[in-house]
Amino acid sequence: MRTGFGLDSHSLAHGRRLILGGVEIPFERGLAGHSDADVLVHAIIDAILGAMGLGDIGSHFPDTDPAYKDADSMKLLREIVQKAGAVGYEISWVDATVVCEQPKLAPHIQAICKSLVSAGIRGVNVKAKTNEGMGFIGRGEGIVAFAVATLKKL
């Protein structure tokens, strides 16, 4: 068994789509970034890479590489899950928390979990929290995601 931890944050901006765990969430702003800025998937990728001892998302998919401009982060996640599979690891479980003041994520959690499982993760739990109005998250300037991945050698 291996465990890895991942964390990511992106700022909210007008004129961007809000994509979390591969699911588009209706909201007046979206996350800014080089790729689709899917903060949850980025945290999960870092958690999986951490468990495998393979560095971080930036070393695999550099944000200076035009190939990853507006990249679909779910595609990158599938690549990393396959990479883990190729060295005999199954992503047994991912537990993640998304922290944002708005929008309310509860109605979308089920769709997000379903989407993440479709990337080849065996089991997923996603939780949503606010930051009680404090700091940059509380002011609605950005969204943060944390993830822990458990990998099992098959």
Ligand code: MG
């Ligand atoms: Mg990111």
